[in-house]
Amino acid sequence: MSRILLTKLGSDAESFRLDDEPDRPLGPGDLLVALEAAPLNPADFLLSNGWYAVQPEFPFAMGAEGVGRVLEAGSAAGQALVGRRVLILPTYEQGTWADRVVVPARNVVIVGETADALQLAMLGINPATAYHLLNRYVALRPGDWIGLTLANGAVGQAVIALARRAGVKILGIVRREEAAEQVRKLGADVVIVDDGENLGDRVGQALDGAKLRLVLDGVGGPDVAAQLAPSIESGGAFVAFSAMTGQPPVMPLAELVYREISVHGLYAINWVWNAPREEIEKVYAELAELVEKGVLNASVEATYSLDQYREAIAHAQRPERSGKVLFAFDRPGTSS
Ligand SMILES: NC(=O)c1ccc[n+]([C@@H]2O[C@H](COP(=O)([O-])OP(=O)(O)OC[C@H]3O[C@@H](n4cnc5c(N)ncnc54)[C@H](OP(=O)(O)O)[C@@H]3O)[C@@H](O)[C@H]2O)c1
Known part of the structure; x- marks a missing residue:
């Protein structure tokens, strides 16, 4: 061998x-x-x-x-x-x-x-991760919105495929235009290229009054959570599946406590190790x-x-x- x-x-x-x-x-x-x-x-x-x-x-x-x-x-x-x-x-x-x-x-x-x-x-790994990201934290209904960073990555692609199948709307975030085009073709409803400027305002405008029920984040660091939190509905969930910046996400205290946005981490391998x-x-x-x-x-x-x-x-x-x-x-x- x-x-x-x-x-x-x-x-x-x-x-x-x-x-x-x-x-x-x-x-x-x-x-x-x-x-x-x-x-x-x-x-x-x-x-x-x-x-x-x-x-x-x-x-x-x-x-x-x-x-x-x-x-x-x-x-x-x-x-x-x-x-x-x-x-x-x-x-x-x-x-x-x-x-x-x-x-x-x-x-x-x-x-x-x-x-x-x-x-x-x-x-x-990746489709199983997408499955758990979408099914474990909130009950998603057709027409609900999710936010997704690393949207062009393999986890992101699987999330988009499964979410679309469930009639869930997707706001994808990527870091370059070619990736945005790829994510649009996959069927994300809105795609934002994060250039480090006004991400929160741009997400809010793109949603046009709608709110995200779930955010799936692979970038990490304090910025993504702080920028996206105002666009998450009260009681919604923020799930970290990776931290490309090497930094943990930090949810602003008022969003965590007053609006009860819950923060989670997922490691799909725990499921592979422990599930029946x-x-x-x-x-x-x-x-x-x-x-x-x-x-x-x-x-x-x-x-x-x-x-x-x-x-x-x-x-x-x-x-x-x-x-x-x-x-x-x-x-x-x-x-x-
Ligand atoms: N928690 C879990 O159970 C679990 C399961 C599976 C995967 N993961 C993790 O999820 C992440 C994505 O995995 P994948 O298989 O989807 O990877 P992938 O297909 O290789 O895609 C990598 C993604 O990360 C982006 N990226 C790379 N470096 C970055 C940086 N410094 N800042 C922002 N974005 C960056 C890439 O953007 P560009 O295309 O612009 O480079 C691309 O969107 C990895 O960290 C992986 O370890 C976690």
């Missing part, structure tokens, strides 16, 4: 190496899975730098999620899984930047045969069906083979990408 190992903290190519070794023997509850595709996500580089919820021990097998096919099953893992296409859940117990990987059977769910491999490979198996299977079956139907369709900028890992790692960390970078094991090649 070939796989990418993290050998020291950092996010440049020198912190990683391509490792080739014979397939590890299967334990009774294990599966051997041949990967079709696995994405490189921002969180992978938070992890490789030591800034993530999971701390790596070296050498650490990289890659949180992916899709593949079961080649072999251990004696207690269920022979019926052999030959099936499976999603590898982002538990961080196995590395998916690999052509083959040994996975405990509890860390996979079966997915359909016909959906696009790249899209399925990205299902475990039936719930995991149900949610991923629903999301996989939406991939199949083309409702969930994250932009892809490039795919690489494993031995091109240096280019892939650099590309995935390039600012202003127009989509995801993935390792693809049957069809490497840059798509744009």
